[in-house]
Amino acid sequence: MTEIPHVVILGGGFGGLSSANELRNSLNSSQLKITIIDKKDWFMVGFAKLWIITGTRSFENSIGSLNNLSKKEINFIKEEIFSIDLQNKNIKTSSQTISYDYLIISMGTVLAPEKIPGLQENGFNLYDHKQLSKIHEKLMAIKSGKIAISIMGMPYKCPPAPFEASLLIDSMLRKRGVRDSIQIHLYSPAPITLPAAGPEVSKKIFELVDSEKIFFHNSSKIKSVEHNKLIFEDSESNFDLLLAIPPHIAPKVIYDSGLAKEPGFILIDRDCKTEFENVFAIGDVTSLIVTESIAVPKAGIFAEGEGIVVAKNIISKILSKHEAILFDGKGGCFLESGRDTASEIEVDMYSNTKPTTNLTESTAENLSKKLKFEKDRLSKWL
Numbered sequence: 476m477t478e479i480p481h482v483v484i485l486g487g488g489f490g491g492l493s494s495a496n497e498l499r500n501s502l503n504s505s506q507l508k509i510t511i512i513d514k515k516d517w518f519m520v521g522f523a524k525l526w527i528i529t530g531t532r533s534f535e536n537s538i539g540s541l542n543n544l545s546k547k548e549i550n551f552i553k554e555e556i557f558s559i560d561l562q563n564k565n566i567k568t569s570s571q572t573i574s575y576d577y578l579i580i581s582m583g584t585v586l587a588p589e590k591i592p593g594l595q596e597n598g599f600n601l602y603d604h605k606q607l608s609k610i611h612e613k614l615m616a617i618k619s620g621k622i623a624i625s626i627m628g629m630p631y632k633c634p635p636a637p638f639e640a641s642l643l644i645d646s647m648l649r650k651r652g653v654r655d656s657i658q659i660h661l662y663s664p665a666p667i668t669l670p671a672a673g674p675e676v677s678k679k680i681f682e683l684v685d686s687e688k689i690f691f692h693n694s695s696k697i698k699s700v701e702h703n704k705l706i707f708e709d710s711e712s713n714f715d716l717l718l719a720i721p722p723h724i725a726p727k728v729i730y731d732s733g734l735a736k737e738p739g740f741i742l743i744d745r746d747c748k749t750e751f752e753n754v755f756a757i758g759d760v761t762s763l764i765v766t767e768s769i770a771v772p773k774a775g776i777f778a779e780g781e782g783i784v785v786a787k788n789i790i791s792k793i794l795s796k797h798e799a800i801l802f803d804g805k806g807g808c809f810l811e812s813g814r815d816t817a818s819e820i821e822v823d824m825y826s827n828t829k830p831t832t833n834l835t836e837s838t839a840e841n842l843s844k845k846l847k848f849e850k851d852r853l854s855k856w857l
């Protein structure tokens with residue numbers, strides 16, 4: 476090990492930023508060197524994307540700069556990660572090789588629209604930041620017809636987000652005075668709205684969208700997309716505007732390094748360890764199985780929690796304390812109703828060894844809490 480241990484963090488998203496900050500808040504730069512590598516130099520809280528499509532936010536007002544990390548003596552390298560050499564303990568980027576003593580992999584997911592024939596030619600990717608302004612323009616221009624929001628693979632990031640998108644679009648179209656002549660349809664391969672949240676919360680989410688005349692179609696497994704037409708395994712459906720949540724996979728370097736098999740994610744337990752010593756994986760790039768049918772959902776709040784656990788365990792090891800903690804699986808996700816209120820889905824993945832969830836009342840106060848959630852992270856991390 477080098478004199479000052481070096482923690483290299485792959486990915487400056489939710490997990491990477493939470494672990495870097497936790498590390499730096501406990502150990503100064505003479506005790507620990509921290510490097511974050513990311514191909515982009517900004518961070519955005521995922522739900523701001525929905526505000527950009529409805530026009531209440533701009534991209535520029537929703538991001539924080541990773542270049543601010545240097546103020547905390549956290550090195551930031553804006554480069555593409557090309558390889559992870561777990562034997563020789565180094566990372567290759569476009570222009571350099573970086574050695575590590577500890578590695579935290581927090582590289583998120585890759586959106587893979589190319590896996591669905593015809594999708595890229597005929598639909599928009601609701602989760603792609605580069606397509607948000609175009610989607611906004613389309614939503615401002617549509618006067619009549621049918622909007623389809625289609626979940627095209629499981630698991631995907633932030634399970635409630637497509638439902639929230641439908642409610643926010645409903646509200647936007649009502650304000651535009653065109654809602655009565657536009658249908659909104661939501662398609663999912665799952666049998667209920669939010670399988671990870673269980674049948675009771677799923678029923679409430681169904682009732683919420685149903686009350687706004689948003690039609691939910693369960694068990695709709697997509698095969699391909701044609702011009703203005705979704706082709707499912709056992710049915711077809713027309714649309715005028717398609718907003719898709721494409722299949723999610725792990726970044727190529729994860730498969731190349733043997734950490735996971737395509738199209739899966741890195742399997743971890745609650746200690747977020749990989750099979751390699753001092754190599755940890757957190758957040759969306761992982762799969763943390765809780766029960767036979769339920770895994771920890773892909774959400775920022777869980778990536779953040781796992782990042783803190785890994786950071787605390789690394790600190791403990793460096794300080795020779797040898798106290799290890801486990802990820803507690805607790806978190807919450809806000810669901811906006813589109814009527815200037817939000818509810819919160821409270822999740823406890825390990826309560827009495829089985830996951831429990833609860834959907835709170837939809838209130839204006841929860842919407843303020845959601846705004847504060849974003850502001851807090853941008854200000855404390857960057």
Ligand SMILES: Cc1cc2nc3c(=O)[nH]c(=O)nc-3n(C[C@H](O)[C@H](O)[C@H](O)COP(=O)(O)OP(=O)(O)OC[C@H]3O[C@@H](n4cnc5c(N)ncnc54)[C@H](O)[C@@H]3O)c2cc1C
Pocket residue numbers: 485486487488489490491512513514515520521522523524525554555556557581582583584602632633636726728757758759760773774775776777778807808809
């Ligand atoms: C519309 C929407 C709404 C959402 N709402 C919520 C919400 O309300 N609550 C919530 O908790 N979560 C929400 N999420 C989910 C949340 O954004 C993700 O779960 C979270 O970002 C995962 O964190 P992460 O650190 O695992 O990955 P990410 O935050 O995705 O970070 C991964 C980073 O790795 C970088 N990277 C990947 N590959 C490479 C490479 N080869 N080279 C260099 N850099 C690379 C990426 O550029 C990225 O910055 C939402 C997501 C969306 C899309």
